[in-house]
Amino acid sequence: MTMTDDNILSDLSVLDLSQGVAGPFCAKLLAGLGAEVIKVEPPGAGDSSRSSGPHLGDTSTLESSALFSYINTSKKSVTLDPALPQQAQALKTLAKDCDILVESFPPGHLESVGLGYSDLTEANPDLIYVSVTPFGQTGPYSSYKGSDIVAQAAGALMYTIGLPDKPPLKVGGEAALYTTGVSAFSATMMAVYVRDTQGFGQHVDISAMEVMTVSQIHSSIYAQFGRTPARRETNLVRAKDGWVSPGLETGVQESTWLKVCELIGKPELIEDPRFTSQEARRANQQDLLDVIADWAGTKPKEEIYHTLQALRTITGYVATVEDLLVSQQFVAREFFKSLPDPEFGEVAHPRRSLPNGWQHLAVTPRTPIGRAQRRDTVPTPGVHPQ
Amino acid sequence: MDLSQVAAGPYSTMFLGFMGAEVIKVESLSRMDINRGKARPGPDDLRVYPNGDPGERPWNTTAHHVHRNINKISVTLDLSADRGKELFRELVKVCDVLVENYRGSVMDRLGLGYDVVSKLNPQLIYLKISSQGATGPEANYGSLGSTLEQTAGLASITGYEDGLPLMTNLVYPDPVVGILSFGALMAALRRRLKTGTGCLVDLSQREVTTMLLGESILDFSVTGRVAGTMANRHRDMAPHGVYQCSGDDMWVAISVGSQNEWEGLCQAIGQPELATDTRFADPESRLGNQDALDQIISAWTEGQDHYEVMHLLQSRGVPAAPVVKGSEAIDDPHLEARGFWDVVEHPEAGTYKQVTTPWLLSKSSRQQSTPAPGLGEHNYQVLHGILGLSQGEIDTLVAHGITDDTPTE
Numbered sequence: 001m002t003m004t005d006d007n008i009l010s011d012l013s014v015l016d017l018s019q020g021v022a023g024p025f026c027a028k029l030l031a032g033l034g035a036e037v038i039k040v041e042p043p044g045a046g047d048s049s050r051s052s053g054p055h056l057g058d059t060s061t062l063e064s065s066a067l068f069s070y071i072n073t074s075k076k077s078v079t080l081d082p083a084l085p086q087q088a089q090a091l092k093t094l095a096k097d098c099d100i101l102v103e104s105f106p107p108g109h110l111e112s113v114g115l116g117y118s119d120l121t122e123a124n125p126d127l128i129y130v131s132v133t134p135f136g137q138t139g140p141y142s143s144y145k146g147s148d149i150v151a152q153a154a155g156a157l158m159y160t161i162g163l164p165d166k167p168p169l170k171v172g173g174e175a176a177l178y179t180t181g182v183s184a185f186s187a188t189m190m191a192v193y194v195r196d197t198q199g200f201g202q203h204v205d206i207s208a209m210e211v212m213t214v215s216q217i218h219s220s221i222y223a224q225f226g227r228t229p230a231r232r233e234t235n236l237v238r239a240k241d242g243w244v245s246p247g248l249e250t251g252v253q254e255s256t257w258l259k260v261c262e263l264i265g266k267p268e269l270i271e272d273p274r275f276t277s278q279e280a281r282r283a284n285q286q287d288l289l290d291v292i293a294d295w296a297g298t299k300p301k302e303e304i305y306h307t308l309q310a311l312r313t314i315t316g317y318v319a320t321v322e323d324l325l326v327s328q329q330f331v332a333r334e335f336f337k338s339l340p341d342p343e344f345g346e347v348a349h350p351r352r353s354l355p356n357g358w359q360h361l362a363v364t365p366r367t368p369i370g371r372a373q374r375r376d377t378v379p380t381p382g383v384h385p386q
Numbered sequence: 387m388d389l390s391q392v393a394a395g396p397y398s399t400m401f402l403g404f405m406g407a408e409v410i411k412v413e414s415l416s417r418m419d420i421n422r423g424k425a426r427p428g429p430d431d432l433r434v435y436p437n438g439d440p441g442e443r444p445w446n447t448t449a450h451h452v453h454r455n456i457n458k459i460s461v462t463l464d465l466s467a468d469r470g471k472e473l474f475r476e477l478v479k480v481c482d483v484l485v486e487n488y489r490g491s492v493m494d495r496l497g498l499g500y501d502v503v504s505k506l507n508p509q510l511i512y513l514k515i516s517s518q519g520a521t522g523p524e525a526n527y528g529s530l531g532s533t534l535e536q537t538a539g540l541a542s543i544t545g546y547e548d549g550l551p552l553m554t555n556l557v558y559p560d561p562v563v564g565i566l567s568f569g570a571l572m573a574a575l576r577r578r579l580k581t582g583t584g585c586l587v588d589l590s591q592r593e594v595t596t597m598l599l600g601e602s603i604l605d606f607s608v609t610g611r612v613a614g615t616m617a618n619r620h621r622d623m624a625p626h627g628v629y630q631c632s633g634d635d636m637w638v639a640i641s642v643g644s645q646n647e648w649e650g651l652c653q654a655i656g657q658p659e660l661a662t663d664t665r666f667a668d669p670e671s672r673l674g675n676q677d678a679l680d681q682i683i684s685a686w687t688e689g690q691d692h693y694e695v696m697h698l699l700q701s702r703g704v705p706a707a708p709v710v711k712g713s714e715a716i717d718d719p720h721l722e723a724r725g726f727w728d729v730v731e732h733p734e735a736g737t738y739k740q741v742t743t744p745w746l747l748s749k750s751s752r753q754q755s756t757p758a759p760g761l762g763e764h765n766y767q768v769l770h771g772i773l774g775l776s777q778g779e780i781d782t783l784v785a786h787g788i789t790d791d792t793p794t795e
């Protein structure tokens with residue numbers, strides 16, 4: 001059997017009952033590998049993310065959310081309300097034929113309308129049922145409500161972010177929720193592989209809090225090793241048009257520093273004991289940043305990035321979304337793809353979040369609410385409002 | 387086979403170990419995983435060891451190594467020596483997956499790149515995690531988690547009201563890439579089931595990180611708006627932020643989206659009249675009067691325990707959580723009840739609680755953590771048990787500096 005790289009999941013269908021960011025992002029990633037994803041939204045206002053900003057038009061409509069448009073590419077949309085018995089029955093029928101179900105209701109809700117894991121596995125024993133919630137299916141906080149900032153706080157990620165004299169700071173945007181969607185995707189892929197090789201489905205339980213506790217990466221271990229990680233000062237230096245981190249205090253060869261001194265027109269620094277070794281540069285980091293700042297302030301940030309990286313430093317520059325769209329690296333790898341939106345014309349999307357070559361053609365723009373495109377996915381007449 | 391270092395790669399192989407894979411961590415005596423710290427640490431390096439004590443073999447006890455390299459066995463091989471390369475090639479033949487995150491072309495320069503190893507083992511899945519991806523003008527650029535946050539745009543939307551971009555200090559892209567890598571490997575394994583062949587998985591950390599701000603990219607491409615920092619505020623929700631509580635640097639995070647949540651908050655703080663206050667009547671009014679809201683809430687949280695504030699607000703249906711410190715996370719009752727932490731008894735670093743997996747599968751339970759291996763701890767197990775070398779042959783390798791259990795530098 002031969003296959004192209006974007007149809008790894010083309011034999012699978014996904015019923016996406018989830019709302020917001022995390023669950024739908026998981027389903028988007030599955031769609032990116034070729035799965036057929038049917039998105040089910042409540043009639044009326046639809047998925048809650050449809051009302052989330054930013055909006056692409058002057059007014060907020062059901063079809064104008066950039067957040068929704070990004071997260072729901074390559075899906076078909078139908079509207080059904082699981083709270084109504086007849087529509088719950090239609091959902092049950094859909095769930096009989098799907099391979100993966102993704103949901104984000106409060107734990108217990110779908111059980112209460114006859115759509116819990118054990119309800120659906122009677123007719124579909126191999127079903128992979130993915131629950132994506134703020135705190136998971138069990139435990140004392142399982143009924144608690146969440147959000148991006150609540151996950152970052154509860155998971156011990158947020159405490160160490162920000163400056164020492166200011167409050168803890170969240171990572172911007174919806175980073176925790178996207179990461180939760182990534183975890184759900186990876187766990188689902190594991191469950192798919194297990195089903196392929198061992199022949200059974202299962203219930204996948206994703207807690208945004210735990211995703212963040214995994215992502216805090218060292219606060220918990222340092223706390224046990226007798227040290228408390230805390231918020232700290234930034235090492236960014238102002239460039240002519242933004243910010244850079246020169247990256248000279250760690251991971252560079254000694255010869256690199258000599259070249260940097262020549263580059264910035266300060267050869268006298270080669271002999272300066274504050275900077276003669278990596279340890280010294282780290283110990284005198286603020287002095288080092290001040291010295292670089294005199295030079296960097298006159299240069300564009302991306303030029304500094306390329307110039308210093310060419311000397312094998314670990315330099316960074318703070319890219320804005322505007323900079324990202326013209327990054328030559330992203331252009332060369334065709335990272336952004338322009339998709340025609342039915343209302344807003346050409347819209348740039350990050351094309352893949354999976355490896356190069358895996359997500360070539362599968363991306364299609366959001367479908368307007370309730371507009372499923374394949375007849376066999378449309379539920380019983382009269383239930384599906386068109 | 388795990389050649390990866392630092393965070394993203396080791397995290398992905400840690401997850402593979404949790405889900406039952408045998409993970410062989412390959413290092414060399416002259417270039418250990420950076421997570422192991424220095425062979426001979428100086429007085430300024432002690433903060434990474436248990437209670438500041440490096441012990442007899444410091445490279446086995448650093449926090450990063452102990453915490454990220456669990457569930458693996460360790461073998462050392464000098465990949466710059468011909469015999470080391472030879473043994474590496476033998477090992478590749480019996481592995482399913484190879485993970486590395488060196489700078490762009492390092493493996494090619496060693497003569498061990500994908501083109502070479504895929505011929506030795508056509509079923510091999512080769513996960514190449516790199517800063518920028520395996521292609522493009524920046525393919526050989528180096529990065530750290532913090533520089534990825536910059537070049538991927540994440541720092542541009544992270545920061546306080548003054549607009550200064552900030553990084554997380556937590557190498558945030560690394561765990562995200564580690565978690566995604568696991569799913570990418572599972573997809574590649576499924577692909578192998580169908581096609582019978584392995585493949586190269588080219589994962590760019592920068593690209594993965596940029597996906598975290600997709601909505602801002604769509605928005606810019608249509609409206610020209612450039613997203614910036616918003617402190618702890620949100621485009622649609624108010625109040626939304628952290629509020630100081632009793633204790634040293636203790637805070638609670640609160641976010642209010644729906645009208646029900648707003649009314650719940652007014653009840654919880656004992657000011658039900660606020661629910662009808664015209665300044666806060668609907669989401670738009672609340673977004674316009676956030677400073678006033680923040681003052682009211684701060685005045686209420688001040689002096690209260692941050693966990694108690696969560697329980698009270700959540701009992702009224704309001705999303706809230708304490709801003710948990712690492713020291714609190716390890717004792718959190720919810721994580722405890724869900725069995726999130728594994729207690730690991732590390733022979734040299736002591737007993738500690740270990741992060742596990744960001745998922746629970748009802749039928750594929752995770753393995754109990756095994757301690758991060760000492761450098762070369764499993765040389766015999768791998769060289770004899772897997773590659774069939776005799777003790778004498780291994781002794782010869784040791785004599786030539788190709789393998790051992792003590793770093794050279």
